Amino acid sequence: MTTYDGKVAxxxxxxxxxxxxxxxxxxxxxxxVVIGAxxxxxxxxxxxxxxxxxxxxxxxxxxxxxxxxxxxxxxxxRLDVLINNAAVAPAEPAPSELALDVLRATxxxxxxxxxxxxxxxxxxxxxxxxxxxxxxSSGSGSLATVxxxxxxxxxxxxxxxxxxxxxxxxxxxxxVELRDTAIKINAVNPGYTATDMSPEAxxxxxxxxxxxxxxxxxxESAPSGSFHDDNGEVPW
Numbered sequence: 001m002t003t004y005d006g007k008v009a010x011x012x013x014x015x016x017x018x019x020x021x022x023x024x025x026x027x028x029x030x031x032x033v034v035i036g037a038x039x040x041x042x043x044x045x046x047x048x049x050x051x052x053x054x055x056x057x058x059x060x061x062x063x064x065x066x067x068x069x070x071x072x073x074x075x076x077x078r079l080d081v082l083i084n085n086a087a088v089a090p091a092e093p094a095p096s097e098l099a100l101d102v103l104r105a106t107x108x109x110x111x112x113x114x115x116x117x118x119x120x121x122x123x124x125x126x127x128x129x130x131x132x133x134x135x136x137s138s139g140s141g142s143l144a145t146v147x148x149x150x151x152x153x154x155x156x157x158x159x160x161x162x163x164x165x166x167x168x169x170x171x172x173x174x175x176v177e178l179r180d181t182a183i184k185i186n187a188v189n190p191g192y193t194a195t196d197m198s199p200e201a202x203x204x205x206x207x208x209x210x211x212x213x214x215x216x217x218x219x220e221s222a223p224s225g226s227f228h229d230d231n232g233e234v235p236w
């Protein structure tokens with residue numbers, strides 16, 4: 001096992017988009033960063049560009065998740081920061097026309113994948129002095145937001161939106177369990193950001209990643225079990 005005095009951070013879905021920029025910012029702030037990605041070629045290319053580490057990690061595959069956790073345990077002995085960033089956003093029809101397999105596939109990554117990764121890496125986070133978990137959510141996961149009269153029908157994607165609501169609930173459940181530990185877990189809404197998932201957006205990944213980085217490096221006095229965007233706390 002390698003001895004490393006700095007903080008070790010894992011970013012799932014870190015080979016591109018917001019995850020890639022989060023990995024960059026964490027590395028710049030002195031973390032030893034491990035990019036997790038299911039595409040080994042893309043992940044290794046991203047890691048080489050940022051001069052960080054890489055591990056094969058398909059969040060929807062429990063065997064892959066377990067192998068990644070074992071590798072990081074063997075190499076570093078702990079994990080200080082976990083960024084649950086990997087997600088999918090399918091093209092969606094009206095809720096009544098949504099195919100069940102699309103709903104299931106979305107939850108497989110956005111909810112069950114986050115649960116699987118968090119559970120697998122929690123023992124390593126407990127080995128850290130003050131572990132931090134950041135779940136990358138969305139404003140569309142806020143029931144208070146999507147139930148407003150001005151919520152547009154074209155944004156009413158049942159699979160993606162409800163998967164992020166479930167992710168928020170998962171965040172709260174883990175926060176309650178970890179209340180008496182030094183580990184903090186929070187959900188953040190990075191905003192509508194220009195990535196492969198949303199190429200028409202105009203928000204810079206740099207700004208989105210800065211919010212995630214802030215919650216990855218929270219002080220002891222900061223909250224746990226919260227949901228925030230750039231403007232402050234977001235209603236559930």
